[in-house]
Amino acid sequence: MRDVFGFENQSKLYNTFRPEYPKPLVDYVILSVTSTHPPGLCVDACKGALDSCVVDVACGTGLFTRQIAPYFDKVVGLDQSAAQLQLAIECPDLYENISYLNYDAYDLTGALDKLEIKSSDVTLVTIAQGFHWLDFDKFVSMLTENLPSNTIFAPIGYSRPHVMNKEFLLDESLKECLCNPDIVLSEYDEKFTTYEKMINSLFEFLLPYFDFNRRVLEKFYQDLPFEDYFESREFKMFPEILETDWYRFQQFIFSISAYRICLEKNEDEIAAGTFDDPLVKLLRFVLETEGKLDLTNSSDFTSAEDAEVLKTIKFDILWNFFVHILSN
Template identity: 35%
Template structure:
């Protein structure tokens, strides 16, 4: 079982895996968040590309390795990120090249302590974000602490992404996706369009769903819960008067190796490995991610092995990189605010 008291994201190579293989938040989502933030300050949309209002700043809570934090750096004079994981904060600092971004170790609940530490004036805090982390928190405790600590004009953005869909590349599928105008459709509509023109999509997604929902069934209640439901029933209305929601489907070119590394960056994989390391190594327990990779490599005629494969073996890595896989990510954002 996944234990919420364990820092799975800070263990061994997890911070680097997380930073390298989690999906990048799309620019149109960032611009949507900034536009909503600007509207709270009566600023014109024409300044969207250079929104660095004098003295205004953003705070990214539960920031992990700073994947979302860094995307805000060109939009605000100062951006601050906090997380409870020492390993994640260390990786965030190591990979940070933005002079206006700072990190420190705080819980997402410790908002007033964070403001004091960074000497942030509440009146200058334009945006508070939390990306791909709300599922780790007690929502009532978090939202109560948040609204008690920020000004009414501060925008709050709850960001994340849903379960990715695997698309085996084909010219027909690519054309359909381009013509469908992803930004105007939801994930289901796009998936249905592609599925009928990409025969292997159903099979590979079946492998993927089996890996997530069946083989890790006892471990997914924490981290994977965050990618199960994009519109989870959280008590937004109890704490905020205004609530906007928008989805951003994005097709990203990838390969089997990167998708496997994404799965290995999840907390449930690390928890499973900790509980079963000896059994995996002596072959009495299968590594579900290795099995997932082997099943696709078998379909691609790159292996005869449909049991556990060594994910770190150079030949297997080379084979996985050869398998082109496009991944359909559906990012989402909840924009929350109260009347001034």
């Protein structure tokens, strides 16, 4: 099976330019497995105190794996992408209690057997920004049939980013929009409205190139029938607004498999100069709007000089992080 994260330099881009999961979200997940501990237990008090195992499925480069590693005795990171796992293993802040394994997500017990870990020791299974890649019924039925009934399952993710403007940030009456998957954030400013529409067009353009239903992710997995398998279901949003720049946004798009597959499938049109790349179109509009297009020197804005120009254009971006806490 093809490694869809095996494009040149893609795993490094993924590890560098994908957003870090907010600490409140990580804390929320950690506390979901501390029901046997004293009420009101501080998350920081859990560091090194949870004598159990967590399995991070579709762990990729280990972004979320490393964030939860300090709290558990054993941490297992599973992924089918050899390129992603290689970078996870080579990460300088690799925790000694993490075991990474190139393994099929649907054979969780086989992976645990290989690592000589008992299924009964697993108190938490996480999957961060990866559940949409899997067959829902096949994975969840495997999970519920092979792990203890008190094991917590926490699918985590984030939808596409939204650009922001300062006026929106100052308007408290609009903050409730942050958790709306159909959100429109930039009504006050023509520039940001256009940026937002062009980013939306970019993701719409890429829809046919995703190996999964992207709209499931954009709806925060809320339409998935978790209730068919789990008795308890909690859902929580963790919207986070961060300052970024257009170079980081460009590199984030480069880390997306669908974009790389799109370029691969349209390589003849690209070579002929007839491919209308929505990312290039967006960046050209940004550079024109900011009066910096004449400072660039490549048509696709990928030169080292172009990178420095894109880094100078700062803006605020919204990431809608979410998590489901599921148990029986």
